[in-house]
Amino acid sequence: MKHKLKLVVLLATVMAVPVAFAQGPGASTYKAKCQMCHGPDGKATTPMAKMMKVPSFDASGVKKKTDAALIKAIEEGVGKMPAYKSQLNSKQINDLVTYIRVLEKK
Numbered sequence: 094m095k096h097k098l099k100l101v102v103l104l105a106t107v108m109a110v111p112v113a114f115a116q117g118p119g120a121s122t123y124k125a126k127c128q129m130c131h132g133p134d135g136k137a138t139t140p141m142a143k144m145m146k147v148p149s150f151d152a153s154g155v156k157k158k159t160d161a162a163l164i165k166a167i168e169e170g171v172g173k174m175p176a177y178k179s180q181l182n183s184k185q186i187n188d189l190v191t192y193i194r195v196l197e198k199k
Contacts, residue, residue, distance in 0.1 A: 119192030135196030150196045
């Protein structure tokens with residue numbers, strides 16, 4: 094019985110890791126500031142994304158951008174995307190870039 098309980102606890106822990114990472118730094122900021130246009134998965138399939146021709150994060154042009162380029166885009170804005178330098182601190186922006194990299198792989 095103890096072995097079964099240990100197995101259940103181990104499985105629960107292993108299964109929780111991806112969920113915890115997906116909800117980690119950057120996820121809440123992304124949801125509040127970016128999701129409306131870029132979509133919950135970064136695929137840019139929302140009506141707003143289609144209307145504004147927002148690229149998907151898994152598009153090769155976005156994937157090729159350096160972290161510095163993404164940081165600059167978030168800070169200064171790009172096209173119709175507003176600048177967030179006055180609304181987000183550097184840690185939040187770096188966390189967003191990390192989260193965008195996660196979304197690129199999904």
